Amino acid sequence: MPCQLCHRSVAELTEHHLVPRQYTRRRKLPISDTVLLCRPCHKQIHTLFDNHTLARQFNTLERLQAEPRLQKFVAWVSKQQPDKRVKSYR
Template identity: 40%
Template sequence: MPDEAPTCFLCDRPLGQKVQWHHIVPKSRGGRETAPVHPICHKTIHATLTNKQLERDCASAEALRAHPELAKFVDWVSSKEPDFHAPTRRRKA
């Protein structure tokens, strides 16, 4: 049985040609562990949550997917190709 393709930490889709590495707990907050993500998923995580929120509330894939804005994003992106890209909106200040 062949190995399964690696998947994105956020959306769980197969990874494409471009892969970024997300610090599960932000590096600025002492995090060292990273997980592979699509560029669009990585941008969406950081456009939606502050480093403090990531450290405090969203230090797992399950917690990220449970966040209302990220859950909506994951639902939308789930049918897209692995290398799909679109502009990412920044969080409102």
């Protein structure tokens, strides 16, 4: 199955909560929807944004896809080999 952000087929995907669990747990809200992401995309999201920003501004896949800094990363990572180790940068 491909990453829902960069569309690369990788061996293992991680589950990203669109509204962070820390945020929903504190407010006793139901757990949010999730998307399946490769590790580099998931790590880059959490490198760029804190949980508060993710909960308020980037709580849908469409909003994440539209964010310019993430678009730049996705354009680059989508060209990388699936097994390549990728570092995250602000």
